[in-house]
Amino acid sequence: xxxxxxxxxxxWRGDDGVGPLAIDALAALxxxxxxxxxxxLDGEPGxxxxxxxxxxxxxxxxxxxxxxxxxxxxxxxxxxxxxxxGASSHGNGIAEAVALGRALDRLPExxxxxxxxxxxxxxxxxxxxxxxxxxxxVVRLVCELxxxxxxxxxx
Amino acid sequence: MTHRAGAGPLATKALTRVEGEGAxxxxxxxGRLVDVTLRIYEPPRFYEGFLRGRGHTEPPDxxxxxxxxxxxxxxxxxxxxxxxxxxxEVTDGIAELRRLLYCxxxxxxxxxxxxxxxxxxxxxxxxxxxxxALDRAAVERGLELKKIGNELLxxxxxxxxxxxxxxxxxxxxxxxxxxxxxxxxxxxRALELAVDVCEWVAGFDFxxxxxxxxxxSLDDGDHYPxxxxxxxxxxxxxxxxxxxxxxxxxxxxSHSTAKHARLxxxxxYLVGPLARYRLARxxxxxxxxxxxxxxxxxxxxPNPFRSIVVRAxxxxxxxxxxxxxxxxxxxxxxxxxxxxxxxxxxxxTGHGATEAPRGLLYHRYTLDEAGTITDxxxxxxxxxxxxxIEHDLFHFVxxxxxxxxxxxxxxxxxxxxxxxxxxxxxxxxxxxxVDRRGGTP
Numbered sequence: 001x002x003x004x005x006x007x008x009x010x011x012w013r014g015d016d017g018v019g020p021l022a023i024d025a026l027a028a029l030x031x032x033x034x035x036x037x038x039x040x041l042d043g044e045p046g047x048x049x050x051x052x053x054x055x056x057x058x059x060x061x062x063x064x065x066x067x068x069x070x071x072x073x074x075x076x077x078x079x080x081x082x083x084x085x086g087a088s089s090h091g092n093g094i095a096e097a098v099a100l101g102r103a104l105d106r107l108p109e110x111x112x113x114x115x116x117x118x119x120x121x122x123x124x125x126x127x128x129x130x131x132x133x134x135x136x137x138v139v140r141l142v143c144e145l146x147x148x149x150x151x152x153x154x155x
Numbered sequence: 156m157t158h159r160a161g162a163g164p165l166a167t168k169a170l171t172r173v174e175g176e177g178a179x180x181x182x183x184x185x186g187r188l189v190d191v192t193l194r195i196y197e198p199p200r201f202y203e204g205f206l207r208g209r210g211h212t213e214p215p216d217x218x219x220x221x222x223x224x225x226x227x228x229x230x231x232x233x234x235x236x237x238x239x240x241x242x243x244e245v246t247d248g249i250a251e252l253r254r255l256l257y258c259x260x261x262x263x264x265x266x267x268x269x270x271x272x273x274x275x276x277x278x279x280x281x282x283x284x285x286x287x288a289l290d291r292a293a294v295e296r297g298l299e300l301k302k303i304g305n306e307l308l309x310x311x312x313x314x315x316x317x318x319x320x321x322x323x324x325x326x327x328x329x330x331x332x333x334x335x336x337x338x339x340x341x342x343x344r345a346l347e348l349a350v351d352v353c354e355w356v357a358g359f360d361f362x363x364x365x366x367x368x369x370x371x372s373l374d375d376g377d378h379y380p381x382x383x384x385x386x387x388x389x390x391x392x393x394x395x396x397x398x399x400x401x402x403x404x405x406x407x408x409s410h411s412t413a414k415h416a417r418l419x420x421x422x423x424y425l426v427g428p429l430a431r432y433r434l435a436r437x438x439x440x441x442x443x444x445x446x447x448x449x450x451x452x453x454x455x456x457p458n459p460f461r462s463i464v465v466r467a468x469x470x471x472x473x474x475x476x477x478x479x480x481x482x483x484x485x486x487x488x489x490x491x492x493x494x495x496x497x498x499x500x501x502x503x504t505g506h507g508a509t510e511a512p513r514g515l516l517y518h519r520y521t522l523d524e525a526g527t528i529t530d531x532x533x534x535x536x537x538x539x540x541x542x543x544i545e546h547d548l549f550h551f552v553x554x555x556x557x558x559x560x561x562x563x564x565x566x567x568x569x570x571x572x573x574x575x576x577x578x579x580x581x582x583x584x585x586x587x588x589v590d591r592r593g594g595t596p
Contacts, residue, residue: 042223
């Protein structure tokens, strides 16, 4: 089964849009279909669990607040839930989704969360320059993760 | 934000099980409750500005992004307002298809709130994750029901988060009869699940709290309210949606970026499930009416803690309504050809209101002759309910001042969640602070 890439966020909330914008960039590279399934979600845990419950391999891209410098990338696996509540920009979205998925045995075999530290989360459709610069790296990282599964170039 | 004044510890707690961000502050002086304020950071102000200068066909797409949980509500209120400004009425078939789409949103949003946000409050657990250990089957049933609501949104709206099939004047492409026929068993399954959910929540233990707020909803004719041209209340209000601004006033408060709303010369009021139920209980479809009776609900439900039961009844109703419309579309007694009507631009002002899961959502747009939006106003249910939530909080907290701060904070959170405030625009949590000054009385 193709891997599923989920971009979480609100593209009208500044850097919170980095997840959906990563999905746009992957789609522009032709990643949708042959290499992976692409999906944009708002981070609501029930939707995340429903999206990944039948999948073996999932990559999630989201803005994650840890206090690090804007643009910093965090690449975490299913152990993410153990890091405590409150990291995601969507309340407790991904952490709770992982915990719920684990409790219900509805986690994908492999789950990787690529988090990007946001610089600004106010209203607007533009990414801050540092996060925009990190977007290319995010897309490359996702492509590498997808390639590991399908063994074909993403772009 | 934590306030420290005088002696004594302070409880600060992040409230995560509301949609989005906000902050609540409780101030206690000499053992007496002085103030309860709820701060919410609200998005419509930004969108109102953003909409000015845009074309008249754009609001459904733009305003759908205000809330990931209730995009259909924003789309529907926007469409109605623009169509009224342009002097256009859609066909009965399109109106029914809109109602069907709305059913998907009610099913998904209410089921989310019931299972993932509210039920843990009554079952002594901290979250839906802990609820799995207590009652795994209930969580799985909730997720299945929620998923069917999501599928309905995708079938009619093209997408669940920001439906792309909605346009001013109707739909880009109505669903095929084959697709509806294939989906019908899912709706029948949803109805079974919804009845079980209603029975489940009716068995919870609820704190006693009787409120007497003015209850406001749309009047949707023979239907339990989703659409409607008139706004009514249990205190005798009966006005056209166009008259909203003459009877309701939005006002700024210093502690919140969200505007509050009140009924002129009457004060606080409440929109949402409790209001709809009070004003239209007799319009519930049969299974929903039976579920309400079996749950012990009478003609009205004055206890906001029992709002979870009313939401469950509304999910049953939405499943039945969805089945009714789906059957009509399958047997062609409801005709959705054409899927949309043209809405040529003209200068004017239009008003639209629909019943979002959380209550009445009002939009107003003014267009110039080219259809460019020159003014926009959006009044979401949460800003209308905010003074009432604060009122409930004040009285609830007032009678429980002897509680420890963390206990009090938890009780206050539950009181907030009774009204399912939607503040999903925001980015962090609702921080709750209790500020105790002086001593005990």
